[in-house]
Amino acid sequence: MAENFEKLQCWQVCNELKIYIRTIILPSLPKTERFELYTQLLRASRSATANIAEGWGRYHYKENIKFLLNARGSVAEVLDHSLEAKGWNYISDKNLQNIRLQTESCIKLINGYIKYLRNQGE
Template sequence: MATNFEDLDCWKACYDLELYVKKEILTNLPKTERFELYSQLLRAARSGTANIAEGWGRYHYKENIKFLLNARGSVAEVLVHGIEAKDCNYISEEVLKSLRERVESCLRLTNGYIKYLRNRNSE
């Protein structure tokens, strides 16, 4: 059992995604995107980990699940912005592929945690 949100595999995967976005994507965006794509990508990447942490801090399973669903949406948003960055030739196909793999991992682990909580709630 996790003693805090940092022990959750879904949080770890989302934090890895956040760091990857900062290192491999944001650094390659032009200054003209500083207040547009850059800002949206950064907020979406941070939102995944923040929602998992906030949900973990809630008392009821249903509240936690609500925040996990929000985290899932934020992770999907990261992919949308990554696709746009690739289409604008800001990042390579290889970077986008790695981003997709990280997003899929985040979604799979978050979905697993949601399933676990739903099962616990029904007990």
């Protein structure tokens, strides 16, 4: 297991997604969405890395997996909010495609880590 959560590949790619959302997507949203879509996207992207970190800090594999499932849900939420942003023409097709690729990568790595932990817990 990694010596700290920052070494986990799933945390690293989720952190990259969070940075992309923060630097590229959020500034493109209109001010009318400041307390709606903007906040939801920011919270979901932060939640993914936070849940991975919190799970890593837990003692039991089952507890860690619970937080990884939450992180996976947060990544899916980022994609859902991004689809809405595209639906309102707040973001481009290219930005949505980048988010799709990043969220797919996040979910694959989280699923791989869950599988690893489940095998360790047997």
